[in-house]
Amino acid sequence: MMGVEFLEIIDLDDARRITGELFSELYSQGTESVDILDADGRVLADDIESPVDLPPFDRASRDGYAVRAADTFGADEENPATLRCIETVEAGSVPSLEVAEGLCTRISTGAPVPEGADAVVMVEYTWEEVDRVYIQRPAYPSQHIAARGSDIRAGNVLLRTGTVLSPDKIAALSAAGITRVNVISKPSVCVISTGNELIEPSGQLEPGKIFDSNSAGLSSALKEAGCSVKHGGIVRDDYGELRDAILRGLEEADMVITSGGTSAGAGDILSEVLDELGRVVIHGISIKPGKPTIVGVVDDKIVVGLPGFPVSALIVFMSLIEPFIRKLSGRKASSGHVKTLKLAERLHSSRGRVHYALVMVDGDYARPIFKDSGAVAALAGADGYIEVPKNVEIINEGEEVEVVLFENR
Numbered sequence: 086m087m088g089v090e091f092l093e094i095i096d097l098d099d100a101r102r103i104t105g106e107l108f109s110e111l112y113s114q115g116t117e118s119v120d121i122l123d124a125d126g127r128v129l130a131d132d133i134e135s136p137v138d139l140p141p142f143d144r145a146s147r148d149g150y151a152v153r154a155a156d157t158f159g160a161d162e163e164n165p166a167t168l169r170c171i172e173t174v175e176a177g178s179v180p181s182l183e184v185a186e187g188l189c190t191r192i193s194t195g196a197p198v199p200e201g202a203d204a205v206v207m208v209e210y211t212w213e214e215v216d217r218v219y220i221q222r223p224a225y226p227s228q229h230i231a232a233r234g235s236d237i238r239a240g241n242v243l244l245r246t247g248t249v250l251s252p253d254k255i256a257a258l259s260a261a262g263i264t265r266v267n268v269i270s271k272p273s274v275c276v277i278s279t280g281n282e283l284i285e286p287s288g289q290l291e292p293g294k295i296f297d298s299n300s301a302g303l304s305s306a307l308k309e310a311g312c313s314v315k316h317g318g319i320v321r322d323d324y325g326e327l328r329d330a331i332l333r334g335l336e337e338a339d340m341v342i343t344s345g346g347t348s349a350g351a352g353d354i355l356s357e358v359l360d361e362l363g364r365v366v367i368h369g370i371s372i373k374p375g376k377p378t379i380v381g382v383v384d385d386k387i388v389v390g391l392p393g394f395p396v397s398a399l400i401v402f403m404s405l406i407e408p409f410i411r412k413l414s415g416r417k418a419s420s421g422h423v424k425t426l427k428l429a430e431r432l433h434s435s436r437g438r439v440h441y442a443l444v445m446v447d448g449d450y451a452r453p454i455f456k457d458s459g460a461v462a463a464l465a466g467a468d469g470y471i472e473v474p475k476n477v478e479i480i481n482e483g484e485e486v487e488v489v490l491f492e493n494r
């Protein structure tokens with residue numbers, strides 16, 4: 086079959102709509118159970134109720150004496166309240182005696198408060214002689230006691246569906262005695278770089294060659310979006326090699342993302358491969374950079390062909406693919422990382438194409454970076470990009486722009 090030789094350029098909005106439809110048609114969220122020690126960054130698939138009260142018992146939050154507050158009213162340094170100490174309760178043990186009027190219990194932080202006591206006096210405000218304890222300050226009821234269930238009651242929701250597990254959440258689960266949780270499965274994505282000029286970054290540069298930066302960059306972006314990544318490695322500009330690599334990728338992953346080999350050059354064979362194995366759904370979007378982007382379907386799985394240029398590859402991924410991947414992996418579509426800033430320098434854009442302009446953030450200003458799509462070091466120095474709408478040709482210095490930030494997503 087003949088390949089798609091001429092790009093049929095479609096609008097970004099249409100590309101987004103079509104890509105979104107493919108994602109909904111072909112994928113649905115899976116869930117799996119994981120140990121909380123391996124759950125960092127995972128997304129909860131269920132609401133989680135606390136099976137226990139937290140704290141599980143009325144607990145002293147200071148070292149000192151458990152008392153009846155009323156016994157200490159009016160106490161000061163001159164006229165201390167005098168109590169008789171009946172036992173010592175360390176953290177981890179349980180009291181055996183009730184604190185009746187005129188009595189107290191020596192207590193450690195974290196230990197259960199004995200029956201009868203309703204306050205803890207810090208040891209700093211007491212002194213002890215023989216079995217007498219002198220209290221120099223009055224205590225109020227509930228002082229330095231964390232009541233049973235005051236943090237959360239058994240049966241109440243501790244964490245909600247969709248929560249991204251971070252250290253604080255994982256600590257709370259452990260506190261409730263929960264060691265396994267159901268989380269949304271990570272979509273698995275195979276990343277393939279294509280091009281005869283590419284060398285593994287661990288290798289030696291040779292004349293005419295460059296290190297493959299798209300594999301590592303895209304892999305990092307995919308992990309950030311909640312995916313597990315399979316490395317398909319570097320594939321030469323060879324029809325059979327690319328075809329086999331894509332088939333291998335589809336066997337072990339839910340999706341394949343390639344970079345390079347998308348445009349109309351002699352070695353640009355991806356669209357032909359996809360045409361043979363399945364279908365090309367998109368080839369050409371009116372965006373700059375990223376015009377030759379390909380989206381195809383093979384064996385009911387999406388294959389994305391990103392342009393080879395590192396800036397194009399990463400920005401097209403972020404702008405077109407990432408939001409759908411994040412939705413699939415249970416994450417918010419990276420809202421909250423857009424910042425309104427003033428443009429520091431006039432920016433020209435080409436009419437009829439959405440233009441992604443890299444910028445550095447400088448206080449309240451966004452300073453455009455005028456480098457080409459191959460400038461990967463400039464990309465590393467950028468803080469984000471502006472998506473200049475297709476009908477805008479010039480943005481003047483000082484005009485407000487929305488910057489999509491690379492960090493704080």
Ligand SMILES: Nc1nc2c(c(=O)[nH]1)N[C@H]1C(S)=C(S)[C@@H](COP(=O)(O)OP(=O)(O)OC[C@H]3O[C@@H](n4cnc5c(N)ncnc54)[C@H](O)[C@@H]3O)O[C@H]1N2
Nearest residue numbers: 278280297298299300345346347348349391392393394397
């Ligand atoms: N005659 C035409 N030439 C080009 C067109 C066009 O429409 N007609 N489009 C240009 C545009 S726009 C882009 S974008 C590129 C995209 O082409 P490919 O996707 O086929 O990418 P390559 O040609 O393979 O590579 C472009 C550039 O990027 C470097 N590259 C590729 N892969 C990697 C990688 N994994 N790591 C680092 N750098 C990579 C590659 O060496 C090239 O310098 O085509 C234009 N040409």
Ligand code: MOO
Nearest residue numbers: 374375376397458
């Ligand atoms: O469309 Mo290309 O992606 O200009 O760099």
